[in-house]
Amino acid sequence: MPTSTPLVADALDLHVPVEGALLPDQAVEAYRRALRRGDDWYDTLLAIVARWVAPFEILEGMEHVYLVGGEAFDWLRLAQRLIDAAGDLVPLAETERLLIMGLPPRTETEEDFEHAIGPAKYRAHLNFQYGVVIEELLMLSTEQELLKAGGLTHYGRRNADIAAYEHVYGKPLEELKLLYLQEGGTDVSEEIDLSAMHAFTYWLSKYRLRSMEPARVASDTKKAMQMMARLEGNRARADRAAQAKRRASSISG
Numbered sequence: 001m002p003t004s005t006p007l008v009a010d011a012l013d014l015h016v017p018v019e020g021a022l023l024p025d026q027a028v029e030a031y032r033r034a035l036r037r038g039d040d041w042y043d044t045l046l047a048i049v050a051r052w053v054a055p056f057e058i059l060e061g062m063e064h065v066y067l068v069g070g071e072a073f074d075w076l077r078l079a080q081r082l083i084d085a086a087g088d089l090v091p092l093a094e095t096e097r098l099l100i101m102g103l104p105p106r107t108e109t110e111e112d113f114e115h116a117i118g119p120a121k122y123r124a125h126l127n128f129q130y131g132v133v134i135e136e137l138l139m140l141s142t143e144q145e146l147l148k149a150g151g152l153t154h155y156g157r158r159n160a161d162i163a164a165y166e167h168v169y170g171k172p173l174e175e176l177k178l179l180y181l182q183e184g185g186t187d188v189s190e191e192i193d194l195s196a197m198h199a200f201t202y203w204l205s206k207y208r209l210r211s212m213e214p215a216r217v218a219s220d221t222k223k224a225m226q227m228m229a230r231l232e233g234n235r236a237r238a239d240r241a242a243q244a245k246r247r248a249s250s251i252s253g
Helices: 006-013 024-036 041-051 075-089 092-101 110-117 119-150 157-169 173-182 194-211 214-252
Strands: 056-059 062-065
Touching: 024 041, 024 075, 041 075, 041 092, 041 110, 062 075, 062 194, 075 092, 075 119, 110 119, 119 157, 119 194, 119 214, 157 173, 157 194, 173 194, 194 214
Parallel strands: none
Antiparallel strands: 056 062
C-alpha cells in the first residue's frame, strides 16, 4: 500500500474547525478541502478571508503583511496567498482577473462584499483603499502632472517620482522618511519590499490628513478618485475587448 508523503499526512492530520477563527495553515487546508468538494472558489475564498486572523505571515523568509499599520486590510494580498496555495484547484482566468484587475467572477455590491467578509474586516479594507490605494493614485496623478508640465527635458520619470512627494505632502522625500522613522516607522531605503512600502504609504496618508488644509485634502482625494475612474475605465475597455476576442475565437473555431 502506498504511503502518504509527510506533507499530505500533515494535511490529513490537521484539525480545521468548522466555525470560528482560522490560523494560516488551517485556512489554507480549509480552502483546499472545500475546493475538492466542488464548492465555489470565490464564495469559499471570501468565507475563509472572513475567518482568517493572522495580521501577517513569514513565508519562505519573506514577510507578508495583510493588516497594514494594524488598521488597513490588504484583502487581495490575502486572496493571492490562498489562491496560490490552492494551485490548480481554482480557475486560472478568473483568479487572474481578481488578482490583477480586482474583478470578482460575478457582479457584487459593496454590501454583498461586506456581508461576506464581515463588518470589521470590511472597515479595515476601506482603510486600505483610502489609506494606501488612494494615496498611490494621488502620487501617480501628481507624477503625470509634473511630467506634462515640465516635459522630459525638466522631469525624467525618476525625478518626477521623487518630486511628487514634496508636491503632495509639502516636504521632500528625505524629510518625510526621517519623520516616519521618528514616529516609529522603519527605514525606507531605495530597496524595500511591498509590505514596507504599503506601511510607509499608509503613514503618508495620515500625515496628509493631519498636516494639510481640509480643502486641499478634499481636492487631492478627488484627484486620486478621478485617476481611479480613468484606470477602471481603461481596465473595463480592455476586459471587454478580451472577452470579445475570446468570443470571436470560439465562433471561428
